[in-house]
Amino acid sequence: MGLAAYLNQVNYEGQVGGTLEMVRYSPPDDTQYGWGLFALGDILLGEDGATFPMLDGDFYIGTYFSGSFGNFSVRIEALHESTHLGDSLFTVQTPLFYSGGGIGTATYTRENGNFTLSFQPTESFRFYTGMGCWDQPLITGVSNPLFATFGSEIYSPYWSIDSSSMRGYLTGSLQWKGDQNVWDTEIQLGVQWKASRTAERTLRIALLFYSGDNQFGQFYNVPDTHLALASFFDF
Amino acid sequence: MNKNFIFIFLFMGLTQTVLADRWDFLPAEPLFNPLIGDLREPQYTIIAPLNKAAYDGDIGQTFDFIQWQSDESTKWAWGINGASFLELGSKGNAEFPLLVSDWYLGTYFSEKSGNLSNRLEFEHVSSHLGDFYFNSSVERIIYSRESLRIISSYDFSQNFRVYGGPCYWTHLSPDSGDPRLFFQAGAELYSGYYNFFLGLHLRGYATYNIEVLGEAGGVVNQTIEAGLQWRWKKDSHQSLRTAALYYTGNNLYGQFYQNPDSYFGLGIFFDP
Numbered sequence: 001m002g003l004a005a006y007l008n009q010v011n012y013e014g015q016v017g018g019t020l021e022m023v024r025y026s027p028p029d030d031t032q033y034g035w036g037l038f039a040l041g042d043i044l045l046g047e048d049g050a051t052f053p054m055l056d057g058d059f060y061i062g063t064y065f066s067g068s069f070g071n072f073s074v075r076i077e078a079l080h081e082s083t084h085l086g087d088s089l090f091t092v093q094t095p096l097f098y099s100g101g102g103i104g105t106a107t108y109t110r111e112n113g114n115f116t117l118s119f120q121p122t123e124s125f126r127f128y129t130g131m132g133c134w135d136q137p138l139i140t141g142v143s144n145p146l147f148a149t150f151g152s153e154i155y156s157p158y159w160s161i162d163s164s165s166m167r168g169y170l171t172g173s174l175q176w177k178g179d180q181n182v183w184d185t186e187i188q189l190g191v192q193w194k195a196s197r198t199a200e201r202t203l204r205i206a207l208l209f210y211s212g213d214n215q216f217g218q219f220y221n222v223p224d225t226h227l228a229l230a231s232f233f234d235f
Numbered sequence: 236m237n238k239n240f241i242f243i244f245l246f247m248g249l250t251q252t253v254l255a256d257r258w259d260f261l262p263a264e265p266l267f268n269p270l271i272g273d274l275r276e277p278q279y280t281i282i283a284p285l286n287k288a289a290y291d292g293d294i295g296q297t298f299d300f301i302q303w304q305s306d307e308s309t310k311w312a313w314g315i316n317g318a319s320f321l322e323l324g325s326k327g328n329a330e331f332p333l334l335v336s337d338w339y340l341g342t343y344f345s346e347k348s349g350n351l352s353n354r355l356e357f358e359h360v361s362s363h364l365g366d367f368y369f370n371s372s373v374e375r376i377i378y379s380r381e382s383l384r385i386i387s388s389y390d391f392s393q394n395f396r397v398y399g400g401p402c403y404w405t406h407l408s409p410d411s412g413d414p415r416l417f418f419q420a421g422a423e424l425y426s427g428y429y430n431f432f433l434g435l436h437l438r439g440y441a442t443y444n445i446e447v448l449g450e451a452g453g454v455v456n457q458t459i460e461a462g463l464q465w466r467w468k469k470d471s472h473q474s475l476r477t478a479a480l481y482y483t484g485n486n487l488y489g490q491f492y493q494n495p496d497s498y499f500g501l502g503i504f505f506d507p
Contacts, residue, residue, distance in 0.1 A: 001315075014317070016294050018507060039292075041319035043338055051377070052361070054361070057333075059294075084336070084365060085369070086363060087363045087364040087366075087375045095366040109331070164260045194260075199261065233296075233315070
């Protein structure tokens with residue numbers, strides 16, 4: 001769950017959702033395997049005085065298998081996505097719809113399969129890379145459905161606040177989208193607060209920089225560069 | 236921007252004031268047990284109504300920031316919740332157009348003393364017409380509301396719970412001058428546990444939830460749910476539920492709040 005206030009645009013972004021690990025298998029050889037579901041609702045709001053008109057709502061639902069082998073972990077994921085123009089824009093622009101092979105008259109919806117490999121040699125550093133393939137490309141006439149992701153996470157040592165633990169973090173990710181032939185970049189710099197060092201639930205507050213094409217499906221081909229102040233609730 | 240910083244400083248200040256007590260930061264489970272019979276409680280849900288070509292989904296979470304124990308028998312908590320409720324139509328060919336989506340964001344204080352627990356919640360909801368109705372004759376309304384809700388809950392045993400309390404709309408848009416006070420009540424009934432395969436615990440459950448509102452000339456929304464609940468641990472809130480349910484009243488989605496709605500449905504619920 002997260003909230004972000006754009007600092008250089010009059011926009012707000014909200015996220016609800018999470019990952020639910022349904023089953024985890026831990027054999028005696030220190031490997032672990034999991035299967036789970038995830039769902040996410042992502043909303044983009046404008047601001048008009050004291051009201052916040054909806055510009056876009058995107059929904060994701062998926063399932064994954066994951067495995068952990070020492071410093072390495074892998075995840076295979078199948079994801080469904082749909083995007084919906086906010087009702088405040090109904091008189092301004094026509095909703096973008098997907099159909100087989102491109103933009104048409106059917107509901108915007110598509111799926112991808114993707115694979116991620118993560119390497120975490122220490123508690124303070126993690127690197128990951130992955131690639132995936134959409135069942136249909138975004139733009140009619142463009143046939144490359146592939147995408148690739150590279151990212152890293154760097155954490156400071158923990159410091160104590162009473163019995164809780166806090167640390168700084170810096171993340172960077174690059175995503176290449178074959179159908180638009182564009183690189184999306186995201187950088188986060190913030191603090192992460194936990195009940196203890198081993199706790200899974202965290203509260204994060206971060207400065208976020210994004211540059212690339214808009215992440216909301218209805219505006220997929222609109223360049224977007226924003227700086228935001230964001231809070232995230234990880235569970 | 237300034238509001239964000241004020242929020243952060245208030246949050247830091249509040250945490251400092253409770254450090255002197257015994258406190259848990261970001262506990263794994265909320266102090267106030269979620270009202271699983273309330274279809275507007277944040278949870279992960281898919282419901283298939285049997286008498287209409289539509290599907291209802293809910294993506295939502297309740298998140299206690301802090302719990303603190305003020306004496307041997309009393310605990311307090313402060314947290315937030317957020318949820319998105321969406322209704323999808325069905326056009327065949329695996330196409331599910333968005334009919335409407337409602338978005339909730341709230342904050343609450345809760346308290347628990349023995350079998351009695353209470354929750355005071357301030358919640359914002361906005362409702363948005365889905366793009367299925369783009370260029371249609373269905374008119375969009377600007378639906379935005381805030382409410383204060385006080386719910387008291389009493390566990391007579393591990394198998395029986397009742398709850399209820401008054402609620403008040405502090406902001407209504409559209410505001411047609413209807414009474415702002417409304418009431419919610421309900422009950423949860425559970426069977427004993429049965430051992431299931433892989434060490435899972437299974438029990439049956441039934442819930443009833445009622446809301447009495449002054450809007451649209453007076454509305455009584457009722458939900459009856461009966462199903463099975465799977466848990467890994469008996470004392471954990473985390474569960475998977477499958478249930479049959481019946482709903483009658485007015486439509487729960489803000490864009491259609493004046494329209495009567497009644498359906499039987501099958502649902503899967505994930506309580507994180």
